[in-house]
Amino acid sequence: MRQKFTLALILPCFNEARRLQKTFETLREFFLKQWPGKNIALVFVDDGSSDSTFKMLESFQESEKDRLEVFVVRHETNCGKGAAIISGTNTVDADVYGFTDADVSFGLEPIPLFLQTLSTSEVVIATRKDFKRAHYSFFRKLVSKSFLFFSRQVTGIRAKDPQCGFKFFSAHVVKDIFPQIHQKRFAFDMECLLRIEKSGYKIAELPLLFSHDEKTSVRTPDGIRYLLDLFAIMDSLPFVFYRFIFQLVVLSLCLSLAIYGWVLWSGYFFSDDFTWLWFGQRVLEDPDQILALKAGSFFSPIMNIFYAILLAIFGPSAPLFFLVNIFIHAAVATLGGFLCFLLTRSRLAAFLTTLLITISGGAYEPIVWIGANMHSLATLFILSALCAYAGFLKTKQGALIFVSLFFQVLAYTTKEISVVLPILLIAIIIGWKQSYRDIPKTFSHVIFWFFSFCLAGLYAILQIILQEGGSTFAKNNYALGLQGLLRLPFALTDLFIPLKPIQNFLSSPSAVVFLLLIVLAILVVLKKYRKLSGVPFSFALALFSLLPTTFFATAHWWEPLASRYTYLPRVGAVMTLSIILTHYIVRNQAKRIISFTAVVIFIIFLSQIVFMFKIVALDYQYVYQSGRSLAQAAKLLDPTMTESLYVHPEHPFRGNNTHIIGAFAVFSGLKEEEIIFLTADERVALDPTTMLLYWSPKARQYELTSHEDIFDKFPLP
Numbered sequence: 001m002r003q004k005f006t007l008a009l010i011l012p013c014f015n016e017a018r019r020l021q022k023t024f025e026t027l028r029e030f031f032l033k034q035w036p037g038k039n040i041a042l043v044f045v046d047d048g049s050s051d052s053t054f055k056m057l058e059s060f061q062e063s064e065k066d067r068l069e070v071f072v073v074r075h076e077t078n079c080g081k082g083a084a085i086i087s088g089t090n091t092v093d094a095d096v097y098g099f100t101d102a103d104v105s106f107g108l109e110p111i112p113l114f115l116q117t118l119s120t121s122e123v124v125i126a127t128r129k130d131f132k133r134a135h136y137s138f139f140r141k142l143v144s145k146s147f148l149f150f151s152r153q154v155t156g157i158r159a160k161d162p163q164c165g166f167k168f169f170s171a172h173v174v175k176d177i178f179p180q181i182h183q184k185r186f187a188f189d190m191e192c193l194l195r196i197e198k199s200g201y202k203i204a205e206l207p208l209l210f211s212h213d214e215k216t217s218v219r220t221p222d223g224i225r226y227l228l229d230l231f232a233i234m235d236s237l238p239f240v241f242y243r244f245i246f247q248l249v250v251l252s253l254c255l256s257l258a259i260y261g262w263v264l265w266s267g268y269f270f271s272d273d274f275t276w277l278w279f280g281q282r283v284l285e286d287p288d289q290i291l292a293l294k295a296g297s298f299f300s301p302i303m304n305i306f307y308a309i310l311l312a313i314f315g316p317s318a319p320l321f322f323l324v325n326i327f328i329h330a331a332v333a334t335l336g337g338f339l340c341f342l343l344t345r346s347r348l349a350a351f352l353t354t355l356l357i358t359i360s361g362g363a364y365e366p367i368v369w370i371g372a373n374m375h376s377l378a379t380l381f382i383l384s385a386l387c388a389y390a391g392f393l394k395t396k397q398g399a400l401i402f403v404s405l406f407f408q409v410l411a412y413t414t415k416e417i418s419v420v421l422p423i424l425l426i427a428i429i430i431g432w433k434q435s436y437r438d439i440p441k442t443f444s445h446v447i448f449w450f451f452s453f454c455l456a457g458l459y460a461i462l463q464i465i466l467q468e469g470g471s472t473f474a475k476n477n478y479a480l481g482l483q484g485l486l487r488l489p490f491a492l493t494d495l496f497i498p499l500k501p502i503q504n505f506l507s508s509p510s511a512v513v514f515l516l517l518i519v520l521a522i523l524v525v526l527k528k529y530r531k532l533s534g535v536p537f538s539f540a541l542a543l544f545s546l547l548p549t550t551f552f553a554t555a556h557w558w559e560p561l562a563s564r565y566t567y568l569p570r571v572g573a574v575m576t577l578s579i580i581l582t583h584y585i586v587r588n589q590a591k592r593i594i595s596f597t598a599v600v601i602f603i604i605f606l607s608q609i610v611f612m613f614k615i616v617a618l619d620y621q622y623v624y625q626s627g628r629s630l631a632q633a634a635k636l637l638d639p640t641m642t643e644s645l646y647v648h649p650e651h652p653f654r655g656n657n658t659h660i661i662g663a664f665a666v667f668s669g670l671k672e673e674e675i676i677f678l679t680a681d682e683r684v685a686l687d688p689t690t691m692l693l694y695w696s697p698k699a700r701q702y703e704l705t706s707h708e709d710i711f712d713k714f715p716l717p
Helices: 017-034 053-063 081-091 111-117 138-155 171-180 188-199 220-236 241-260 272-285 301-314 318-344 347-358 370-395 399-412 416-435 443-466 482-494 508-529 535-544 563-586 591-636 658-667
Strands: 004-013 040-047 068-075 093-100 123-128 166-170 203-208 644-647 675-677 690-696 701-705
Touching (some): 093 111, 111 166, 166 171, 188 220, 220 563, 241 318, 241 347, 301 370, 318 370, 370 416, 416 443, 416 535, 508 563, 591 701
Parallel strands (some): 644 675
């Protein structure tokens, strides 16, 4: 039977040879001279040191045997502070276990007070009382406080200073909690205290001053590793559901405003925006128009309602419309994270998904172009339908399948991308059966699938009928066949890495080689990670939501898709990345690979944001200005004094005349029949009651005139 000690004090050591002699003399003097009569064990754990640490520890072990037993444990490789402490507790039996840093930065005088406090508590931990007295550098204080704030927000820990290296535990707490701990490095303290808090043990916190040694062995990579370990801890402990959802919302909203907030003062309506504003105005005048109004073959009652509501609340205020776009984007990011959580049961994967969707600048158009928000709205409804269905599979609450059907209806009445819904629902149930094997066999579940397929079928029939008429908007020309299929891998890759900067450097032979490499990489990734919960669905989401737009005709088959068409697919791509990264993080595996991957992902998404700003600066400032000048021209027109407004055929967005009708209907009240679009062979007489709207290429804006000499300055084509 092993000897039992009153106190076992554990000191993890990693390359501490330069100060161990002083530490040992301090320990020996305190325990033998100032605190006699106690049966003490000093447990030094050499955690894979490469200097003379172990030799020095062996010399200490030989020098003392009376009332101060010295134990030395050696790790052949560096396993981490937590692993050292656990090895130390496994080495000896004691009534109380404590640990402190090798530099004894808190001193030893507080130990009697800590042991006395253990009579009324089961754990006693120190809190660093005064950072100024601790001689921390400003940068280190900032980093420490930032880490602590972040740790509290992520884990909900109550301890004021969880990383403080001076803690004492009753033996039964050590025996109960330590075997449950997975983190063996700097996050050991955090997981240990969280598990203790969750188990209901009483923790006392005592403020102490300490002396900080600037020559610490803690390095920047340790901080990165600590963050990764913190995420893993978060996934392994119980949590408050509503707090988790609130954190997702705050994360997505704050980042969305930070990244895209500039559009509130820089952006404006243009092109189709004015058409939708006009439709919204007509719906307000006659609600029966909700189902009647369509843009050519494009039928979207939800967009009609959306613009009517915003117009009624805000009026034609572009900043407020953009603000709503940002809120929609934040909601999409939150729902994407929540759906990932439902499929993987991992909060870490949910946070990563929400974060990456939010900062994904590659799908910027639905945020910076008001009229493109049909894509983000459709994505919002699709994700809502999928979340409700996944929630039903998880909770078996029948009401959720009717919620899913409701959002399916909203999605189908918003945008054609919704045709992928049945495939995505099937992907969810396949993935769910693969991971959890628990599919509800109820009548309501059967009804759900019946109505889901009915809705999809009716929507397909409606689209066939609608495509027979209407040409207000320019039609997309489809190229069904091999070109679209070859383009699909490029479109899929573009979700992760922006390909537009290199598309002009590719030729057909080089594009074929690139295609083969892409397909090979996709197959390798799918083979390796296909069994991870959520990966089959997330990949299906990325792949199948690309199909409706991949077959658009383009000059080259390797061209990526426009940003607005990748909004929904990017959710699937981000979810796939997040699940794979989470797989390694929570298993505490391949930390260097994880760190490298995290840096690569950060660089990719940063490049997407930079690319977004570059495109916006080149293209969108021009169209924003064209929209402002069109609205200004409409505001200057007095409909009571104008019998007819003629429109010069040379203007931006030729072939889309409804945006001009919409702008004048909303901003001046001019009626549609009072606007006449000139053709190439027309020249009309102008006077104060008949005005001409023309585009000035030099000023890059719309202007109004009643002078006929304008036809000489800007001749008709």
